[in-house]
Amino acid sequence: MDYRQELIELALSARQAARELAVASTETKNAAIMAISDALITQQAEILAANEKDIQAGEKKGLTQALLDRLLLTPERIVAISQAAKEVVELPDPIGSVIRGSKRPNGLQVNQVRVPLGVIGMIYEARPNVTVDAAILAIKSGNTCLLKGGSEAFETNMVLAQVIQGAIAPFIPKTAVNFIAHTDRAVVTALIQLHGYIDVVVPRGSQRLISAVVENATVPTIETGVGICHTFVDESADLTMALKIVENAKVQRPAVCNSLETILVHEGVARNFLPQLIENFSHHRVEIRGCERVQAMIDVNLATDEDWDTEYLDLIVSVKVVDTLDMAMQHIHEHGSHHSEAIITNDFANSQRFLTEVDAAAVYVNASTRFTDGGELGYGAELGISTQKLHARGPLGLSELTTNKYQIIGNGQIRS
Numbered sequence: 001m002d003y004r005q006e007l008i009e010l011a012l013s014a015r016q017a018a019r020e021l022a023v024a025s026t027e028t029k030n031a032a033i034m035a036i037s038d039a040l041i042t043q044q045a046e047i048l049a050a051n052e053k054d055i056q057a058g059e060k061k062g063l064t065q066a067l068l069d070r071l072l073l074t075p076e077r078i079v080a081i082s083q084a085a086k087e088v089v090e091l092p093d094p095i096g097s098v099i100r101g102s103k104r105p106n107g108l109q110v111n112q113v114r115v116p117l118g119v120i121g122m123i124y125e126a127r128p129n130v131t132v133d134a135a136i137l138a139i140k141s142g143n144t145c146l147l148k149g150g151s152e153a154f155e156t157n158m159v160l161a162q163v164i165q166g167a168i169a170p171f172i173p174k175t176a177v178n179f180i181a182h183t184d185r186a187v188v189t190a191l192i193q194l195h196g197y198i199d200v201v202v203p204r205g206s207q208r209l210i211s212a213v214v215e216n217a218t219v220p221t222i223e224t225g226v227g228i229c230h231t232f233v234d235e236s237a238d239l240t241m242a243l244k245i246v247e248n249a250k251v252q253r254p255a256v257c258n259s260l261e262t263i264l265v266h267e268g269v270a271r272n273f274l275p276q277l278i279e280n281f282s283h284h285r286v287e288i289r290g291c292e293r294v295q296a297m298i299d300v301n302l303a304t305d306e307d308w309d310t311e312y313l314d315l316i317v318s319v320k321v322v323d324t325l326d327m328a329m330q331h332i333h334e335h336g337s338h339h340s341e342a343i344i345t346n347d348f349a350n351s352q353r354f355l356t357e358v359d360a361a362a363v364y365v366n367a368s369t370r371f372t373d374g375g376e377l378g379y380g381a382e383l384g385i386s387t388q389k390l391h392a393r394g395p396l397g398l399s400e401l402t403t404n405k406y407q408i409i410g411n412g413q414i415r416s
Contacts, residue, residue, distance in 0.1 A: 116142035125205030224384035227257035
């Protein structure tokens with residue numbers, strides 16, 4: 001089926017709304033977001049009923065427990081999403097802020113100011129909270145959005161979009177937030193080729209989804225979120241600290257992009273660290289897949305070449321013993337996804353080398369990769385973690401959902 005004309009009509013309505021939202025006051029945008037926050041609570045029964053349908057369908061499809069957890073909404077999670085919307089209200093409005101400004105010798109005042117991107121196409125999988133995150137961040141940053149969620153969360157996303165549109169209608173055009181009510185993958189292809197109708201596409205999900213969008217889009221794309229994240233346990237590491245950090249990074253929420261997938265262990269501490277690691281992880285039923293050197297020390301399955309390039313999003317971790325910091329960084333260079341990488345060390349020189357030489361959106365010393373999140377880093381809500389270098393890198397927050405224009409003010413100057 002050809003969805004192009006239907007999507008063009010949606011995009012045109014979003015474009016019209018974008019012109020209004022671009023000049024809307026901060027107070028108006030905040031009022032719309034507060035209305036969303038309140039509606040999530042007052043209409044949670046309807047949202048939870050829709051989510052239950054998706055959970056039941058997911059169980060029938062055989063989704064893993066980790067993926068079902070990503071999909072699941074509870075009253076507590078709805079309260080958290082509602083609270084996150086209120087937190088966005090408290091964030092500074094980036095629109096109109098001056099990035100830099102100067103007065104030229106000829107008297108021209110030159111200001112570089114933040115303006116909205118325009119119409120954002122958001123393509124995402126499984127997690128229904130992204131529907132709300134995308135809507136509130138788009139509104140606050142003066143953008144409008146076309147939302148294409150995954151089939152696993154279709155019922156939930158459809159109800160959430162209806163709740164959002166009803167909430168914002170008294171304040172801004174309801175077409176500021178548009179949900180694409182199709183599960184056919186052909187919709188994605190049509191959406192990412194609406195050059196001239198939408199301004200940017202943000203894919204968030206599996207490597208397959210992101211690669212398909214990046215390779216086929218004719219619309220500018222911000223590449224997000226595949227997280228093959230590593231933690232290197234250095235020879236000087238505090239092993240108690242290291243065990244605590246890797247446990248948190250792997251177990252706290254394994255089905256998210258900033259969870260740990262590979263542990264690299266210096267050979268100087270491997271015989272002490274690995275038995276403790278397998279004991280800790282056994283309590284959480286984490287499957288360890290190790291290289292041959294790991295297998296010589298603890299009883300685990302052998303890691304294949306494919307494991308080093310796999311984002312498990314599950315209670316599985318691959319482990320490799322390395323001889324040096326350079327070998328660890330080389331492994332990360334060859335297999336990392338430029339998302340989040342960590343070193344556990346008490347060697348200052350090694351920590352500084354790791355921070356400087358490892359190429360990733362977020363690089364940690366003695367901390368869990370689970371902190372790669374806009375809110376956790378103090379920048380507020382975000383659409384995802386950009387792993388590319390243009391147009392933004394790291395958490396895609398309000399400022400990253402803007403572009404800029406130059407405003408030049410004169411009093412009759414002409415160029416000689």
